[in-house]
Amino acid sequence: MLSLNATLRCGAVPLALCLGLGTGLRPGSSLPADDDDPSELEAQMEHIEDAVKHLRRSLRDPANRERSLELVVDMQAATFACKALTPAMLEDVPESARPAFVTDYRRTLVDFLDAQLELEAALLDGDEAATKAAFDRVRGLEDTGHARFTRDED
Numbered sequence: 759m760l761s762l763n764a765t766l767r768c769g770a771v772p773l774a775l776c777l778g779l780g781t782g783l784r785p786g787s788s789l790p791a792d793d794d795d796p797s798e799l800e801a802q803m804e805h806i807e808d809a810v811k812h813l814r815r816s817l818r819d820p821a822n823r824e825r826s827l828e829l830v831v832d833m834q835a836a837t838f839a840c841k842a843l844t845p846a847m848l849e850d851v852p853e854s855a856r857p858a859f860v861t862d863y864r865r866t867l868v869d870f871l872d873a874q875l876e877l878e879a880a881l882l883d884g885d886e887a888a889t890k891a892a893f894d895r896v897r898g899l900e901d902t903g904h905a906r907f908t909r910d911e912d
């Protein structure tokens with residue numbers, strides 16, 4: 759019989775993380791909960807920003823492949839967490855339009871994750887041109903996402 763420690767080592771923790779336990783994710787929920795803390799979304803966005811900054815440097819040299827892959831996985835984890843949160847701007851949206859707004863936000867994050875998976879695949883394939891194209895796609899989604907889902911500064 760496996761001890762608790764062995765069970766955890768063998769996969770209970772990764773499984774829990776995949777299910778979103780302890781990360782604020784709610785498996786099976788169609789919409790994020792009302793009690794989302796916008797500052798959590800900002801914190802995850804800061805992780806994404808850090809990863810992108812470091813990737814810009816590490817991607818210059820294919821010898822940094824392992825480091826680049828780590829950064830991509832960090833960014834994916836942060837993006838996954840963002841999917842269960844809602845933008846502060848949601849409060850400004852008329853109630854009847856909120857479900858569509860949340861769906862659009864989540865759909866954009868699915869595109870964002872898709873671009874990150876493309877980046878991961880290109881790195882694993884050792885394909886430099888595809889790596890550059892995928893990284894440009896990842897970065898391009900920042901402006902798209904912010905234009906649609908963040909409040910105006912003024």
Ligand code: HEM
Nearest residue numbers: 796799800803807845846847866867870897899900903907
């Ligand atoms: C390379 C891609 C991206 C980067 C580097 C990035 C970075 C950031 C940063 C630094 C912030 C500000 C956090 C703060 O206020 O301190 C932020 C906020 C935000 N970002 Fe992004 N972001 C990216 C992509 C996206 C995408 C794809 C979406 C939407 C699908 C998105 C939605 C938001 C929202 C809604 C906020 C405001 C936070 C809130 O409402 O509470 N971002 N992002």
